[in-house]
Amino acid sequence: MIALRSAVAADYDAVVPLFAELGVPEPPPSRETFGARFITNMTVAIADEQVVGFIRWRAYGDLAHVINVVTHAAYRGRRIGQQLVEAARAQVRAAGCTQWYLNVKQDNAAAITLYGRCGFTTDGTASVLRLPWVVVRTLPVSTDVVATVGTPDEDAVLATTFQIPLGRVVFSRERSHFLVARALPAPAPRGCGAFYAGMPGVAPLCASDLEAAGALLHACLAFAEPDTASLIVVVERDAALAAQLLARGASLEFELFSMSART
Numbered sequence: 001m002i003a004l005r006s007a008v009a010a011d012y013d014a015v016v017p018l019f020a021e022l023g024v025p026e027p028p029p030s031r032e033t034f035g036a037r038f039i040t041n042m043t044v045a046i047a048d049e050q051v052v053g054f055i056r057w058r059a060y061g062d063l064a065h066v067i068n069v070v071t072h073a074a075y076r077g078r079r080i081g082q083q084l085v086e087a088a089r090a091q092v093r094a095a096g097c098t099q100w101y102l103n104v105k106q107d108n109a110a111a112i113t114l115y116g117r118c119g120f121t122t123d124g125t126a127s128v129l130r131l132p133w134v135v136v137r138t139l140p141v142s143t144d145v146v147a148t149v150g151t152p153d154e155d156a157v158l159a160t161t162f163q164i165p166l167g168r169v170v171f172s173r174e175r176s177h178f179l180v181a182r183a184l185p186a187p188a189p190r191g192c193g194a195f196y197a198g199m200p201g202v203a204p205l206c207a208s209d210l211e212a213a214g215a216l217l218h219a220c221l222a223f224a225e226p227d228t229a230s231l232i233v234v235v236e237r238d239a240a241l242a243a244q245l246l247a248r249g250a251s252l253e254f255e256l257f258s259m260s261a262r263t
Contacts, residue, residue, distance in 0.1 A: 002080055004087050007042040007054065009035035014051035015044070021070045023105070025130070025232050025253060026199050043087050045071070045080045055084040057092060057100070060167025064092040064263070066102035069111070081111070085118045093263050101260035115259050124258035126204075127242035131217065132230045135249035139214030145190055147212075147219035150180040158192050162206040163237075177223045181212040195220045201232030210244045 007015070012034045019028040029038045038056075045053035053071035057064050066088065071080045092100055103126060104111050112122075150158065150173055158180065159166040172178050172194035181191035191207030193216045202220060207213035220231060232253065235242040246252060 001047070002052075002078065002083060003046040004043055004083060005046065007039040007044045009039060011039070011044055011051055015054060018051070018054065018070050018072060021073060022068060023254075025128075026201070041088075041091065043084060043091070045075075045084055047075055047078075047080075053080045053084055055088045057088050058171070059092070059095050059097050060165040060171060062096060062098050063165050063167065064095070064097040064100035065168070066100060069102070069114075076110075081114050082117060085114070089118070089263055097263055099260060100263050101258060103256040103258055106255045106257055112257065112259075119261040120259035121261065122257045122259050124237045125239065126234060126236040126256040126258060127239070128253040128256065129233045129235065129242065129245055129250040130230050130253050131233055131245065131250045133221070133224070133228070136217045136221070136231060139217060139248060140211050141214045141218055142211045144184050145181050145211055145215045146184060147179050147181040147191075147215040150178045150192065154180060154189070158189055161189050162192060164192075164204070164206065177220070179216050179219050181207065181215045191216050193217075193220075195223055197223055197225060199232050200224050200228050201234065203232070203234035204236045205233050205241075206236075206238070207241060210241070210248075213241060213245065 012031050016028045041058055042054060042056045044051045052075040055069045056067040058067060069081055069084060102115065104115060155166060155169045158164065159169045176194040176196045178194050179192065180189055182188065183190050191212035193202040193205040195202050205213060205216065207216060217231065233245065
């Protein structure tokens with residue numbers, strides 16, 4: 001028997017081991033972060049009196065982003081993932097979201113099949129790269145492009161220019177060091193990226209060219225912890241930029257499909 005309920009702070013010790021199932025470089029949240037905001041819009045699955053899976057999502061206006069769906073390896077094959085997705089669908093609809101999306105590893109056939117059953121279809125790709133800081137420092141930087149922290153008055157322009165949901169831009173600026181690359185002397189945006197020191201990484205990195213990407217990634221150095229050796233970079237719907245970074249010394253962690261559906 002599988003039971004679903006909203007996550008609570010006391011689930012921390014049971015949830016953290018499940019992060020290994022995701023196979024992502026981002027570390028689990030701290031206990032404080034988990035209780036303060038990680039459990040928002042999070043549902044857990046209970047079997048045999050223990051947490052065996054969870055789903056998390058967040059809303060960007062009328063668009064919802066499914067962040068994680070995970071089931072304990074010993075409990076797969078029992079449609080727990082589908083139950084979690086359908087539970088989240090009801091929550092997403094109640095929140096007024098009419099569309100939702102998620103990212104899934106391209107080699108995760110079981111998850112892709114699950115999301116297909118739930119109505120999701122593939123509509124894009126993304127590359128998750130690792131760049132050692134020594135590689136970041138070798139990226140080209142032009143004196144005609146400068147990267148600084150963005151301001152709220154730029155949100156709408158950035159959302160339109162780089163085809164990012166406006167709510168996601170607002171969220172990124174509030175939760176990360178949201179950097180904007182601008183051309184000089186005219187301050188037209190050439191790129192943007194949300195740097196999360198806890199990863200550490202940039203998700204997403206959007207840039208019109210390699211020099212704008214270089215300016216953004218160089219700017220991350222000012223906010224990174226001194227003992228980190230590399231940076232995770234998520235490049236969405238821009239295979240050319242991902243290829244340029246790989247040619248400069250980045251390594252490919254994994255590739256993703258972006259999938260979306262009406263709620």
